[in-house]
Amino acid sequence: MKLVTFERGGPRLGIVVGQEVVDLASLGSRELPDTMIELIAAAPRFLPRLEELAASREGERLPLGSVRLLAPIPRPRKNVFCVGRNYAAHAAEGARAQGREVVVPEFPEFFTKPPTAVTGHDAEVRIDPEVTRKFDYEVELAVVIGAGGKNIPRERALDHVFGFTIVNDLTARDLQRRHGQWFKGKGLDGSCPMGPWIVTKDALPNFADLAIALRVNGETRQQSRTSKMVHDIPAIIEHLSRGMTLEPGDVIATGTPEGVGYAMDPPRFLAPGDVIEAEIEGIGILRNRMA
Ligand code: MG
Secondary structure, three states: OEEEEEEOOOEEEEEEEOOEEEEHHHHOOOOOOOOHHHHHHOHHHHHHHHHHHHHOOOOEEEEHHHOEEEOOOOOOOOOEEEEEOOEHHHHHHHHHHOOOOOOOOOOOEEEEEOHHHEEOOOOEEOOOOOOOOOEEOOEEEEEEEOOOEOOOOHHHHHHHEEEEEEEEOOEEHHHHHHOOOOOOOOOOOOOEEEEEEEEEHHHOOOOOOOEEEEEEOOEEEEEEEHHHEOOOHHHHHHHHOOOOOEOOOOEEEOOOOOOOHHHOOOOOOOOOOOEEEEEEOOOEEEEEEEO
């Protein structure tokens, strides 16, 4: 199932069925959730009913092309977790660009992006030249946590996954370097496009080996497979949850493959007017225009 949050006089929940969105609020049911986090937190209760709805003709259906999608979780309850240097070829290109020795992290390297960075599919992302001159893209498969937990072993990690979406880990490289810690350079407003929807885990069984790509103005810049992650999703969940509680609706972006702009020779950064398409097989395309 593909689940969306969209704008209709406020954020609404919907199910994508073909080229239509079923507006859950149109059913006028008190039993159904109002927000994606609520849905995720009680997924075992809600998902069977949503499957039924998707297969029926109940509820108001809007053409997908006519609705403004928001990020599936428009305002996460906490920072979006991210993994750095999780594709060997990306770790290598970064080291090359900085004249450093190639280091592929032995353990997942975690950082976060604040909830204020989150934006949706087709939203414009403003680049302020007073703030950054080196804005860059990173397509990433993102995991959405379902059942919360702590000290989750890799064997049970997938029991805690609700579904998957796409994150573009937009990064101000100049700020990332200047401030040492990555948080500032990766935390600017609008720098976490997410979407276009969440695909539930059952609908994406092959998540460990999906084509992942990113295009700028139609030109392919990144192209790889999720099977090339250094630390796979069960390992990421195992490490992140060690001594730290994960909660329903937490989002973990799992790292980007090679082909980022700053590692090109010469480097190529984003400019106003650029259209970025981050695509993952089985999920779709997350598109944003730089303004
Ligand atoms: Mg990244």
